[in-house]
Amino acid sequence: MDTALPTSAQQTLPAVSPSRRPRRTTPLRSHLPAYLMVAPTVILFLVFMVFPIAFVLYTSFLDWNGIGSVFDASFTGVDNYTRLVQDPTWWTAVRNTVLYAVIKLVAELPLALVVALTLNSGLRGSTLFRTIGFLPVITSIAVVSLAFTFFFSPLGGAFNDLLFNRLGVIDEPIAFLGERDYAFWTVTGVAVWHDLGINMVFFLAALQTVPRDLYDAAMVDGAGWWEKFRSITVPAIRPITAVIVTLSLAGSLKVFDYFAVMTGGGPGFSTTTMVLYMFRYTSFGGGGLSGAATIPEVGYGSTIAIGLGLIIFAAVLIQQAISRWQEGR
Amino acid sequence: MGKDGPRRAVSRRDILKGTAAGAGALALGGAPFLNLRYGRAQAPKVTWMSNQRHDRAVKEALFAQFKEQSGIEVEMQIFADEYKDQLKLAFEAGNAPDIFNMNQPRQEVEAGWAQPLDEYLAATPGLKESFLPGAFVPNRGIWNGQTHGLPMYAQTMRLYYNRGIFERAGLDPNTPPTTWTQMREMSKTISDELKGEGVYGFILGDKFTWVWWMNVACPAQLAGAFYYDWKTGQYNFAQDGIKQAMQLMVDMEADGSIFPGVHTLTDDDARQQFSLGRAGMIIGGSWNPGVFNDQFQSTEDWETAELPLPDSGQKGRVQQGIGDRYTISAASQNKDAAWEVLKFMYSQPTMTSMFEQGMGVMGVAAANTGESTVRGVPKLAPTERDVIIPPEPELPTMTPDYQTVMQTIFDDKGSTMDQKLTEVTTAYNDAFAQVVAEGKIAQSDFVIPEFDPMTWQPPK
Numbered sequence: 035m036d037t038a039l040p041t042s043a044q045q046t047l048p049a050v051s052p053s054r055r056p057r058r059t060t061p062l063r064s065h066l067p068a069y070l071m072v073a074p075t076v077i078l079f080l081v082f083m084v085f086p087i088a089f090v091l092y093t094s095f096l097d098w099n100g101i102g103s104v105f106d107a108s109f110t111g112v113d114n115y116t117r118l119v120q121d122p123t124w125w126t127a128v129r130n131t132v133l134y135a136v137i138k139l140v141a142e143l144p145l146a147l148v149v150a151l152t153l154n155s156g157l158r159g160s161t162l163f164r165t166i167g168f169l170p171v172i173t174s175i176a177v178v179s180l181a182f183t184f185f186f187s188p189l190g191g192a193f194n195d196l197l198f199n200r201l202g203v204i205d206e207p208i209a210f211l212g213e214r215d216y217a218f219w220t221v222t223g224v225a226v227w228h229d230l231g232i233n234m235v236f237f238l239a240a241l242q243t244v245p246r247d248l249y250d251a252a253m254v255d256g257a258g259w260w261e262k263f264r265s266i267t268v269p270a271i272r273p274i275t276a277v278i279v280t281l282s283l284a285g286s287l288k289v290f291d292y293f294a295v296m297t298g299g300g301p302g303f304s305t306t307t308m309v310l311y312m313f314r315y316t317s318f319g320g321g322g323l324s325g326a327a328t329i330p331e332v333g334y335g336s337t338i339a340i341g342l343g344l345i346i347f348a349a350v351l352i353q354q355a356i357s358r359w360q361e362g363r
Numbered sequence: 364m365g366k367d368g369p370r371r372a373v374s375r376r377d378i379l380k381g382t383a384a385g386a387g388a389l390a391l392g393g394a395p396f397l398n399l400r401y402g403r404a405q406a407p408k409v410t411w412m413s414n415q416r417h418d419r420a421v422k423e424a425l426f427a428q429f430k431e432q433s434g435i436e437v438e439m440q441i442f443a444d445e446y447k448d449q450l451k452l453a454f455e456a457g458n459a460p461d462i463f464n465m466n467q468p469r470q471e472v473e474a475g476w477a478q479p480l481d482e483y484l485a486a487t488p489g490l491k492e493s494f495l496p497g498a499f500v501p502n503r504g505i506w507n508g509q510t511h512g513l514p515m516y517a518q519t520m521r522l523y524y525n526r527g528i529f530e531r532a533g534l535d536p537n538t539p540p541t542t543w544t545q546m547r548e549m550s551k552t553i554s555d556e557l558k559g560e561g562v563y564g565f566i567l568g569d570k571f572t573w574v575w576w577m578n579v580a581c582p583a584q585l586a587g588a589f590y591y592d593w594k595t596g597q598y599n600f601a602q603d604g605i606k607q608a609m610q611l612m613v614d615m616e617a618d619g620s621i622f623p624g625v626h627t628l629t630d631d632d633a634r635q636q637f638s639l640g641r642a643g644m645i646i647g648g649s650w651n652p653g654v655f656n657d658q659f660q661s662t663e664d665w666e667t668a669e670l671p672l673p674d675s676g677q678k679g680r681v682q683q684g685i686g687d688r689y690t691i692s693a694a695s696q697n698k699d700a701a702w703e704v705l706k707f708m709y710s711q712p713t714m715t716s717m718f719e720q721g722m723g724v725m726g727v728a729a730a731n732t733g734e735s736t737v738r739g740v741p742k743l744a745p746t747e748r749d750v751i752i753p754p755e756p757e758l759p760t761m762t763p764d765y766q767t768v769m770q771t772i773f774d775d776k777g778s779t780m781d782q783k784l785t786e787v788t789t790a791y792n793d794a795f796a797q798v799v800a801e802g803k804i805a806q807s808d809f810v811i812p813e814f815d816p817m818t819w820q821p822p823k
Contacts, residue, residue, distance in 0.1 A: 101451065101470040123762045188624040189561060189641075212570075212626030214774065298570045301626040302771050303763065315760055327757045329803065330467060334759075 087343075093336040100316070100332030107333065114337035123303050124338065127311040128345065134222055134307065135286035135349070142226045143233055143282060150237035151267075164238065168231040175228065179295035182224045186210040214304045217297050221305060225292045229285075233278055240274040241267070276357040283353055287346045308345070312338040406434035407700045412453065412460035413439065414446035415515075415687065417653050418722045422708075425716070429707050435700050459692040461701040465512045468688060469757060472506040478691040479509035483702045493711060495728045497751035497821025498685055502808055512688025513709050514726035518648040519749050520581045520670060520681050521742065522546075523655070527664040528643040532556040539644075539668035543582070543611050546644065546671045550620035553643040564620040566642035567612075568628030569773075575766035578646050582670055583608035585748070587678030587816040590765065591755045596810035598791035600765055601784040607673060609769060609784075613777040626770070635659050646670065648684070649724045652739030656721060667742040679816030680750040685726060718744075751821045756809045758794045765791065 062069070094114055098107035118124055149167060153160040170178060185192050188207035197204045210220040248266045257265070290309040293299060299306035299314075306314075315335030411426075419441055426437040440460060442449045447466050453459050454476050465471055484491045491499065491510075498514050499505055526536035532553040540546035550564025557563075567578050580590055588604025591597075615621050622633070622642050630647075631654075637645045638659035645651075655661045670681055689708070691701045707713060714730030717723070721737035724745065731744040763771075768787045772780045799806045811819070 099467070099470050101467055101476075102474040121762070183627065187627065189622070207623060209624035209627050212624045217626075297626075298629075300570060300572065300767075300770070301774060302767055314762070327467070327469065327755075329757050329759045329798065330470065331759050 090336045090339050093333050094340045096333040098333040099330040114334050118337050118341050124311060126303050127306045127308045131287055131307045134289055135283055137222050138282055138286045142230055146230050146233035147237050149234045150241055154238055154241040167234050170228045171231040175291045176295055178228050179292050183296055186220060211296050214301055218305045221292050221296050236278050240271040244270040279353055280350055283349055284346055287349060308342045312342060407697045408436045408438055409697050409701050409704050410438050410440060410460040412463040413441055414443060414464060416441055416443060421717060421720055421722055425713060433703060435703055437704055459694040461695040461697045462689055462691055462704060465688040465690055468512060469506055472511050475693055477511045478693045481510045484510060487706060493727050495685060495726060495751055496823045498726060500822060502754040512690040513705060514685045515687040515689055516723045517683055517685040517726045518650060519683050519724050519743055519745055520577060520648055522644060522646055522668045522670050523651055523665055524644045524668060525640060525663050525665045528553055528562060540671045542671050542674050544674050547615055550615050551618045554620045562641055563622040564643045565615055566622035566633045566636055566645050567625055568630045568633030569625050569770055570627060570629045572766040572770050574630050575769040579608045579769055581681050584679045584681050585670060585677055586673040593753050593811040593814040596806055598788050600788045606780060609772055609780060610777055612773055649743040653721050656738055667739045669748055680748050682752045683745055683749040685751050753811055756795050756804055761794060
């Protein structure tokens, strides 16, 4: 390095003999402690993330039944992918899942923001309301789904009892989870209710980071509620909103449990989702009670998993691109 | 048990007492097959992996008795939904059980998991012959020319009806429906009379659509309509018998006779509602009495009957399932001891004891002549209306499967029946042709030119 030191500095530096010069360390050696510290995480990531994804990718090109050795399975090239593209039920699952994710984004997140804004406005009893709003989040999805299965039951379910017996607004009890016209919307409604609390808390945390001074100054300048929200709140919470949207989108596209418990993907495939459809192929169950044996197709199930992964990846990329574009405006 | 005799649910104590009695009978007169050669010091432990929980208590008691006799201890490993994963994990980890219930027999044989049983059966005269005819045929019990797995159960399909509900609706509790029209009329009568109390004539729970197999495909067989026709070697879901059985369900729904919200109920839910006395009739397999008696502790006065016949008369018989094959692992270090366990379990006294305790219809023919006092069990035994059908072709997962198509037809009130049954027929035949073309199965294995739904008998 030929950077000239000040003369005084040169004079004060001790002379270093060639034999006592510090040894040049390799980057590996100098950073060894850091490498050692991250090694467990990297190893776990490789074992539990990279390897399974690579394995699923590999098996997606195979005609593999999941029982025999994967090395004995026949390679089928892109046949599974061709089949996936031409599989109408897969596209039904994609449509249902995307619709679910969109509803969660356009209905749940704004609603969560509204609730958070309300609770952040110094409302009396806001802690109690916040706790109530968060309660569903800490309840198991399976339990909630099962409870709503009873709630919406056409025979003695509380909701039908209200509509039919108390209010008299329907002619006969409705199987909200068993009718094609209602099932998807009913399950999605339950999911929005259940997940609202966590997003409400995220938004509330973000809102509480916005300095009050800004609102006071805006008020002095004569800004109204909408001006303050548009010019102060939205820009301030935009970064965390992008994170919430990303998490919600990725989670929604992987939805499984609500539909698995409440409808099983039916009636027909009217409420099946991408993960439920993957489960249909990867969870081979033998001949079943009918005695007609079925050839398991775990290879095709892997192809569905890859398709699912690609769609989530693409959706998150698009969402992040939109976020960056908004930040640049 | 007479129709007016004492009726009660079987309790765990009954099961244990019955097992003890059965085991005592075994000790005295039974088990000529048993080869009691292990001293206590050298007795091996045999692991038994299964996904069947309903018979766990009975088997545990039997295994305890077996240990007393032979010195061989049997350790049961029971898994439910995760069975297939646990089984695969055990084999891949080199920790295979000595005996396991075959989940995907063909694939497990091809993977080398199962030990061929031919030599063991040859050394045990009479055992193979004791099973129901059709237990060991190519593609069912015999794969690659070798015998694999001994069938534990051979389920029959039955109608279960609630005598108390029949009586309250003004019907004769001793006269269950014998024809499809009677079943429709009785269901309507029950619903008309008792709907106000939340009681309906008929129930099914098709949240998981496989139940259309037992509510349409099985009744249609009595009209001579098997959706896979061995005579032609082709699928045909558009046969008149299947359409008529499907129409019966559509008509009963139109009558308001079927319990509401069938798509929201699983079969378990439906059986629970039946057990609680909220439905007059339900179709199911011979596994149901155990469910009604033990799982749901039903106190209702229900009874078992044969499936009603088509109005045009019987033209075929209902398929009797034969499965739950237990076999020895090829990797087992205790094969001889494992065989001793299998010989014990499949001996006639043991099988009879399990039948009498309401575990199901057993794979060993003579066991089903046992006398049982457990509600619903005596009428489960195979009759002339039951037949073990030839194996069906093994297809990949069909989407949609025919059961889901039937559910759609039900929702469409039958208006799309012709079109949808024709479409699903084409889809199944195309899939069949493809697996044949891929060399996975041979079509000739599934063609029986002389097949007649009324007279065909499985090979002995």
